[in-house]
Amino acid sequence: MQNEQNEQNEQNDRDRQGEQATRHNDGHGDTGTAVGVGAGVGGLATAVGLCRAGWAVRVLERRTALEHYGTAFGIHPTAQAALDRLGLGEALRVRAVPYRGAKIRRPDGTVLAALPLERIERKAGRPELLVSRPYLIDALLAELDRLGGVHLAYGQRLTDADALDADLVVGADGIHSAVRTARFGARSRVRTLGTAAWIGIAGFETGVYGETWGDGRFFGMTPVEPGRTNWYAAVPAATTADGLRAAFAGWHDPVPRTLADTDPATWIRYEMRHLHPALPAFVDGRRTALVGDAAHAMTPNLGQGACTALLDAEALTRAVAAHGRSKLPAALRAYDAERRRSAQRVALGSRTLHRFVTARRPALRDALVGLLPG
Template identity: 40%
Template sequence: MAPTAKSPTPHAVVVGGGIGGLTAAVALHRSGWRVTVLERAASLEPVGSGISLAPNAQRALDVLGLGDDVRALAAWSGTGGLRAQDGRWLARTSSTAAARAFGGSLVLLHRSTLVDLLVGALPADCLRTGAAARLTDPGGAGRTAVVSTADGDIEADLVVGADGIDSAVRTALFPAHPGARYTGFTAWRVIVPAPERPFEPHETWGRGGLWGTQPLKDGRVYAYGTARVPEGGRAPDDEKAELMRRFAHWHHPIPEILAAARPEDVLRNDVRHLITPLPVYHRGRVALLGDAAHAMAPTLGQGGNQAIEDAVVLAHHAAPRGHLPAALAAYSADRVPRTTAIVRRAARTARLNHLRHPALIAVRDTLIRAASRLGPNLIMKGFASIADWRPPQAPYAAGTNTPTGTGTGAGTQDRPATRR
């Protein structure tokens, strides 16, 4: 009897080559899928500057064999914390205490560094840049999904919509959803050389906005500022001048950071979020992840972290030749409660750190200082309930494409959490 021909390897198409899409591609590739990543931009130049990876995302990257590479980039040592606009410390902690509370260190790195790590874990022929894509058929139990590109249609056993906050894939699946809404504040970001005078890493909550100054492993500094302003605004001259007007009178090292910034290096973006949650993150043979599924305010530092979690959980459930409808339903059941809770908590935190009324600011700062004096764990407890997430049992061994187990994932470690 002639041997039975092997069925072709199932094909997953990832629409979007950002951090969530690339992580999904790596995770699916390692679990046995043939993967194609379609990125509309001509090159993978990450939008934004820095990204903070908390222990929850690092554990997800452990599943892909990349967690230790990220941990090696940790730059924070010593003390740091939360400050008032005039420089007074509202709450202080140390990198050691934070690692103890969160189950690991917080690692700030340039987005391009993380993109390079992820691309390096993919086959060279799976990534197509300059490839705008449109979902024309989400597929179903009896048919493949179809993604259209300028070079023709691509049939896929699984499509991953990782095309960002204005996701066309999401719109195709949920046309009645209202989409992203303005949070009420805009954000500026910049990376500059470290100032000569030493400083402790900090986030400063002022009137109607905040500022953060954080070190990178390469000796530079990632800084960011936010302010409550009308949507769509731009500086009359340049964005560095706007930052100078808003923040140059704040405490050290903020004036030095601004002095070192070049106008062309300052990024400004209005911050939007999906405050109306999706009912599920899948339809047909399509799964959404990252900002396409649950864009959130950056006030908890969890946007990219949650996209990384999504990717690993999706690959955990979606075995290449498994029952895809059940797999995608399990993925939604795992991810919707947790990410919805974090989106809402991020929005509440944004309102808190963008207060404008002096009396409300005074009350807020007094409560933070009081909680800090009672014990740093009170300040860090909320974020610890996010950072202690652990991925479901991996269906494949690190460094291989060999399945090693099934696990359930649903309702085990991926529980709803709250604060940064």
């Protein structure tokens, strides 16, 4: 209870600081130039925040266009509040759908426990939301268009971070971040976990949501839009597209039906990866900050990849707006203090959950989960 009160107080402080920073900055004009590397969720949200704070922003993106690619993001209430502070809360709510009533099941369909979504909703006063990735990217781009003045340069793969000419450099260039390597070396490396995630969208609503945990594999389903279901499957990395349907044959309805009814050509596969060891800092103390996967790429088990990127972007831009260009090192320190431990805790939690869920002898795991409130 005390923790909840503290979290609420911290949230209120952040809201107040966000308002003050925006108001303050309108007046002090202590702004500068920024280059963001990467136009994913983290890079675009950072560009929105900096632009609102009056900074001149350029974004470099290696892709020649932003692909309408990807399935869905879970947006936790804290990340919704960050989007509110970035002026994007309404755009999110127009299309996002609430996530409720999700269960953890055995492959035979037996319910082991409920996902704690209703508890999160009661505590935060708003539900966990799901939104399509392409829609969120479009909403961020539309906000940049509306604000005007941000130069988004496509087909620009950064190779030399030292050559960037700006007061502030933001590395939002994802898990293989060139900015991270240039500033922090290669000690914190991308590690694979021997598991692959396959994701897709089924063209019907299953109405059955949550995760089903089997032996070294799991399958998840969430709402995403009316008439569609977001699904994800984690399997040993060697599993082929053909093998994916076989890996879930015999599981409870609608798992095999969801895979049977979606075209494998639309499935997306990626290796489960994370950064290890954790970075000693998200900032270089002078002019560089890392946000999102560049700073703390994590396994997707807690569904926090986009949330943490949004929280980073909002915290960084709030600190920069509050301190101004003349006190940029203080802004970077404030950002690091607010976000690093928190994001790294989430990454560790996600990695631990990954190990737990993909256990090869699931009996003990299921017994433990069965002790959770139903």
